[in-house]
Amino acid sequence: MTIDRTMIEPLLEIKNLSVSLKKRDNISVAVDDLSLNLYPGEILGLVGESGAGKSMTGSAILGLIESPLYISAGTISLQGRSIIEAPENIRGSQISMIFQDPLVSLNPLKTIGEQLIKTIKTHFNISKAEALDRSKKLLSDVGIDPERIEAYPHTFSGGMRQRVVIALALAPEPSVIIADEPTTALDVSVQAQILNLLKQLCTERGTSIILITHDMGVISETTDRVAVLYSGRLVEIGKTSDVLQRPQHPYTAGLVASTPNIDPSSFDKKLFQIPGAMPDIDDVPDGCAFHPRCEHARDKCQKHRPPLFDARVSCWLSEKPGGTL
Numbered sequence: 001m002t003i004d005r006t007m008i009e010p011l012l013e014i015k016n017l018s019v020s021l022k023k024r025d026n027i028s029v030a031v032d033d034l035s036l037n038l039y040p041g042e043i044l045g046l047v048g049e050s051g052a053g054k055s056m057t058g059s060a061i062l063g064l065i066e067s068p069l070y071i072s073a074g075t076i077s078l079q080g081r082s083i084i085e086a087p088e089n090i091r092g093s094q095i096s097m098i099f100q101d102p103l104v105s106l107n108p109l110k111t112i113g114e115q116l117i118k119t120i121k122t123h124f125n126i127s128k129a130e131a132l133d134r135s136k137k138l139l140s141d142v143g144i145d146p147e148r149i150e151a152y153p154h155t156f157s158g159g160m161r162q163r164v165v166i167a168l169a170l171a172p173e174p175s176v177i178i179a180d181e182p183t184t185a186l187d188v189s190v191q192a193q194i195l196n197l198l199k200q201l202c203t204e205r206g207t208s209i210i211l212i213t214h215d216m217g218v219i220s221e222t223t224d225r226v227a228v229l230y231s232g233r234l235v236e237i238g239k240t241s242d243v244l245q246r247p248q249h250p251y252t253a254g255l256v257a258s259t260p261n262i263d264p265s266s267f268d269k270k271l272f273q274i275p276g277a278m279p280d281i282d283d284v285p286d287g288c289a290f291h292p293r294c295e296h297a298r299d300k301c302q303k304h305r306p307p308l309f310d311a312r313v314s315c316w317l318s319e320k321p322g323g324t325l
């Protein structure tokens with residue numbers, strides 16, 4: 001039986017979040033009035049092209065927004081507690097991050113055991129021997145032989161290094177993990193192993209994951225729900241199977257249509273391209289930000305920003321029941 005997680009209390013709530021950038025007298029908006037919930041034990045995908053605001057949203061949740069960027073509006077709360085002003089140890093212990101490049105996340109001068117033990121002892125008041133035991137268990141959980149605990153990061157392959165990074169992210173026993181393009185730097189087969197590992201850990205530990213990616217294939221394989229971002233705005237959200245099989249926003253439909261397909265019958269067909277490019281945050285068009293690229297655009301789209309209709313899609317085509325692509 002599929003659990004409808006949206007019937008239970010959200011773990012993480014983002015309400016009307018805006019992240020702005022001040023440049024001289026000009027203020028640009030990188031994340032614009034974004035509201036989303038993350039439910040216990042779910043994997044929520046954030047998808048969109050570069051510049052859509054995905055990583056910025058992840059950084060805002062972790063409190064990593066730095067000047068000249070700033071949070072100009074909205075709230076982020078974890079289990080009902082505001083975390084925008086939360087001390088770093090609260091954010092670090094309850095929300096972890098997995099970055100794209102494991103080499104950047106790991107200290108090349110320390111063994112993986114030293115890094116795991118240090119992380120565990122930062123968050124738990126336990127002895128070094130207990131931290132060592134937990135480190136070995138974590139390595140085993142992510143599919144690494146615990147006997148390799150004294151190895152240095154450079155002695156591992158890219159996929160194994162990413163497993164170490166996942167073990168480090170799990171070490172504080174967080175309730176939320178933000179994974180920002182965690183498999184982009186890996187081979188396709190290793191990518192599948194890492195995505196399966198994340199899904200398995202999410203199920204076994206009840207950890208919720210926000211998976212940031214530009215890859216619709218990764219979204220399709222891994223996530224329970226997906227939020228499509230464009231120009232810092234939420235344009236469509238829903239159950240992954242609904243959104244990918246029946247996209248209601250023209251941008252989502254374009255992303256789906258431009259995803260490569262390995263079905264041999266599609267080999268002689270030209271891959272769809274969404275015309276144009278994501279606008280710069282200094283130059284976001286009025287109305288619907290997608291209108292210069294949208295084949296369905298009408299006058300209203302150029303002047304008025306569409307709200308989120310039916311808690312699903314921000315497009316004037318869905319204003320009336322039965323409105324469709």
Ligand code: SF4
Binds near residue numbers: 288289292294
């Ligand atoms: Fe296209 Fe208009 Fe919908 Fe924007 S609101 S996606 S321009 S139809």
